[in-house]
Amino acid sequence: MTSPKQIAASLTEFWSPRVVAEVDDAYIKVARVQGQLAWHSHADEDExxxxxKGRLVIEMEDRKVELGEGEMFVVPKGVRHNPIADEECHLMLIERKTTLHTGDVVTDKTRSLDEQLRPLD
Known part of the structure; x- marks a missing residue:
């Protein structure tokens, strides 16, 4: 059995998602986040x-969505977005296996799929 909440809480890096399961052509990931990631989009994948735990704001060009604990939102493919957590926040993400971490941009926070698949500590 896997507890996404416990795994997210045990992570030591911010904005470094880890794959905890896979379902068909999708990865289930958890992440510990704080601050902002980067404006980016995923041309062919929803996210x-x-x-x-905590609160997350997802900025998009035409609006922003504020999420609290237990709430979810799907960013449609092709929509530029920027996730922001003013305070520490723990997330579960469901993405197709082809989804690049920061989509169409690369920053110092970008993590490769190999980094996301590495064993948990």
Whole structure:
């Protein structure tokens, strides 16, 4: 059995998602986040954010969505977005296996799929 909340709480890096399971062509990931990631988009993939702990704001060009614990939102493919957590927040993400961490941009926070798949400590 896997507890996404416990795994997210045990992570030591911010904005470094880890794959905890896979379902068909999707990865289930958890992450510990604080601050902002980067404006980016995923041309061909939707991205589901589920807040396990804390609050998350997802900025988009035409609006922003504020999520609290237990709430989720799907960013549709092709939509530029920027996730922000003013305080520490734990997330579960569901993404197709082809989804790049920061989509169409690369920053110092970008993590490769190999980094996301590495064994948990």
């Amino acid at each position: 589901l954010f589920l807040v396990l």
